[in-house]
Amino acid sequence: MSTIGVMLDVMEMCRTRTLTTLDEIAKLPDPNAVLGWRPGTGRAHVGWQLTHIGITEELTATERMLGTTPDFAEMVPRFKFGSLPDDNIPPIELIRRVLSESRLHLRSCFSKFGEGDLEAIPVWYRERGWNVRRILQILIWHEAHHQGQAHMTLNLWKAKQQ
Numbered sequence: 001m002s003t004i005g006v007m008l009d010v011m012e013m014c015r016t017r018t019l020t021t022l023d024e025i026a027k028l029p030d031p032n033a034v035l036g037w038r039p040g041t042g043r044a045h046v047g048w049q050l051t052h053i054g055i056t057e058e059l060t061a062t063e064r065m066l067g068t069t070p071d072f073a074e075m076v077p078r079f080k081f082g083s084l085p086d087d088n089i090p091p092i093e094l095i096r097r098v099l100s101e102s103r104l105h106l107r108s109c110f111s112k113f114g115e116g117d118l119e120a121i122p123v124w125y126r127e128r129g130w131n132v133r134r135i136l137q138i139l140i141w142h143e144a145h146h147q148g149q150a151h152m153t154l155n156l157w158k159a160k161q162q
Contacts, residue, residue, distance in 0.1 A: 002114065004136065008111075014140060014144050015099070015103060017144075018050065019099070021150055021151050031092055034157055035050075036087065036089040039153050043085075043153075044085045045153070049146045049147075049150035049153065050099070051090050053143050055070075056079075056080070057106045058098070061102065061108070065110075067123075071101060071105070075090075118131065122135070
């Protein structure tokens with residue numbers, strides 16, 4: 001399997017953990033209350049953490065790598081890097097759709113690259129100096145990071161319920 005194939009495979013493992021967290025929330029009596037709960041003033045809620053994962057992948061797969069317009073364009077300002085979580089909580093079905101469709105776009109984007117492209121630095125990433133290999137590494141870390149934050153926030157919510 002190619003390096004890119006291995007990295008995309010690791011991303012799928014990370015995604016199963018993210019979807020497990022989302023599935024767990026869906027089984028609760030009031031999923032929207034959980035998705036919107038914040039562990040502290042100004043902190044991100046679970047809904048923001050999970051949607052941010054998908055929007056970041058969408059931006060990477062479209063605007064940043066291919067120079068195309070991202071799907072979910074109306075959601076980008078609310079969930080991209082540097083955005084402040086608002087109180088308009090996305091429903092579980094929309095979060096699941098963003099995660100699913102953005103992942104399809106990401107896989108399609110990176111399937112266009114081969115081993116010889118791993119050290120290439122796409123135009124959008126020149127300032128950061130990130131090559132294709134580093135972009136994939138960051139995406140893997142990014143989902144694990146935000147899934148962990150979402151999972152921790154869910155556990156804090158559960159502790160408050162006792």
